Amino acid sequence: MPTKKTPASVTPRKKAPAQLTKRERFEKEGRFPVKKTVIIGLAVVVVAVGAFFGVRLATNTPAVGGPTVVQGGADYGGGPVAMTTLQTASVTGGNLQIPVSELQAKKIVGVLYHRDDPMPAGYNDIAGNALPVLAYVAPSGRLVVASSLCEPCHSYEFHIEGNDLVCNTCFTHWDLNTLEGKSGGCQSYPPKELTTVVQGDNVNVATDVLESWVPRA
DSSP: OOOOOOOOOOOOOOOOOOOOOHHHHHHHHTSSOHHHHHHHHHHHHHHHHHHHHHHHHHHTSOOOOSSBOSTTOOOOTTSOEEOEEOSOOEEETTEEEEEHHHHHHHSEEEEEEEOSSOOOTTSOOSTTTEEEEEEEEOTTSBEEEEEOOBTTTTBOOEEEETTEEEETTTOOEEETTTOOEEESTTTTOOOOBOOOEEETTEEEEEHHHHHTOOOOO
């Protein structure tokens, strides 16, 4: 009687894994960290947008000053410039007059205007009931005239250092072009800008404005 053969067992063949694309292999092996790249990309975009709007805000800060009196601007890279007290300023026709030529030569000048109305309490310590006034040429070349007072520390002397106006007492720095505070304790109280008119060689400041000056709250 013929022997009955037992069929051999067949081991099922394993299905070959699907071939990965080059991109999938790189992702799997960490050579192309997509998630990390996306996060870094977003961070760069956020920083770039922030920088853009930061520059926009900075450039939108209004400049101070009146007409341009030095064409091409003023360069203060040669070192600090001390304030010169002018003796040539005068009061004529209801105006304090400061010679433009003196300002162009000295860059920053100080003048004492002797008021008829009493100076506010706490600011009446200058002889002759005087309100100190300063004038300078900004790096933009524009004329800036302001009360020469750092109100919190009561200093009335300043100097120019680089592109900054600096109080001689507390050493607070303000930007010459904008009078925006940069460092120091009195940044919110820069010299208060005054309205001026240039006629010929004179900068005119109305005495009515000077007589009504009061410190900021």
